[in-house]
Amino acid sequence: MADRVLVDGEFVASVPSTDRGLAYGDGIFRTVRIARGNPVAWPDHLARLRFDCGALELPTPDGAQLTSDMRRLFTRDDDGVCKIMVTRGSGGRGYTPPTGSVRRIVAAHALPAHADVVPEPLELGRSSIVLAGQPRLAGVKHLNRLEQVLARGECERLGHADAWMSDSTGFVVATTMRNLFFIDEQGCWHTPAITRAGIIGATRQRLMRAMRQRHVELLERDISPQELEGFVGALACNSVAGIAAVARIDGRALAGSDQAAQWARSILDS
Incomplete structure (x- = not known):
């Protein structure tokens, strides 16, 4: 086309x-x-x-x-x-x-050619690019995307498919182009609160709605980098590529990500 x-x-x-x-x-x-x-x-x-x-x-x-x-x-x-x-x-x-x-x-x-297949599991490290805090613009997909441009350039130089980004206060926000969800050992889901920086994606909202309709416990909150060690699974999503499992984050394997991503795809499509 x-x-x-x-x-x-x-x-x-x-x-x-x-x-x-x-x-x-x-x-x-x-x-x-x-x-x-x-x-x-x-x-x-x-x-x-x-x-x-x-x-x-x-x-x-x-x-x-x-x-x-x-x-x-x-x-x-x-x-x-x-x-x-x-x-x-x-x-x-x-x-x-x-x-x-x-x-x-x-x-x-x-x-894109990759959009018609199940996304490859992601290995995410922390980007050195920090998202500036501006509550008035939090969630808004405005045309000022220089932070993501710099972060994508960093991924390209390092040979990484993606990376997770924090805001200026240090809390986890998203990847360079995807929203994030995490699952803990009790089966509770967590997603970063987009209150200071970051984009509220349509797929994020659809997935949150589908979870709540099924009465799945989901917390939208600030997540510190230290808390990442306590999660057993994670997924990343956007509207073009869909839902990708996060196989590793900061070098630590997440055994529950594949199953969590498969389940999330099933409720998003139902």
């Missing part, structure tokens, strides 16, 4: 150099998996997009409008990835944002 882009509903190859998303990272984005032309878990993605726009005081694009854009980009037989970006458009003097301005960018991309 060739990449295709709609900007405010028009097929174009570029955005204006004055776009505030380019100049200041003034915008948000979401990445949606497309299966047979349909956006997977679209209501969850739309809910997160609305939350993100609200946090930045951006006008939220109409859901029907976004759905129409996706239908124009993907045929009924297409599998792929749709990236939706909402920026504050062009205008305003310096940092001062214009009122009511918004630009809608919807792009179609091919599905």
Whole structure:
């Protein structure tokens, strides 16, 4: 599939150099998996997009409008990835944002080859890149992703598939591109609270909802690096690659991860 882009509903190859998303990272984005032309878990993605726009005081694009854009980009037989970006458009003097301005960018991309297979188990070490704390932006998938860019570069240099990241207070947040879940010896699940830094992914929310519907004990809380030694299993998830077992973390094997990941996939798909 060739990449295709709609900007405010028009097929174009570029955005204006004055776009505030380019100049200041003034915008948000979401990445949606497309299966047979349909956006997977679209209501969850739309809910997160609305939350993100609200946090930045951006006008939220109409859901029907976004759905129409996706239908124009993907045929009924297409599998792929749709990236939706909402920026504050062009205008305003310096940092001062214009009122009511918004630009809608919807792009179609091919599905990565690894996305159609069960993800390989991950071995995670700690990234040297720390996520800065900003409660106002916690959970928001905004366009300022330099911390993740630097962390991904570090993984590439070290030959690592991924790494876990802490915030500036030292608590575990996520991997460079996935949300994290842990399970302890009593069968209780734990996931980092996204209150100071990090992204609240749609797959994270879906999995949390599925667990709670089954009355599974799940704690959303601050997790210190020292506590990682007490978990017997872990998984990492995002919307494109799905759920991956964490085989090792900081060099320590997690024997319960494969079974935990298989179970999590089953309740997410049911």
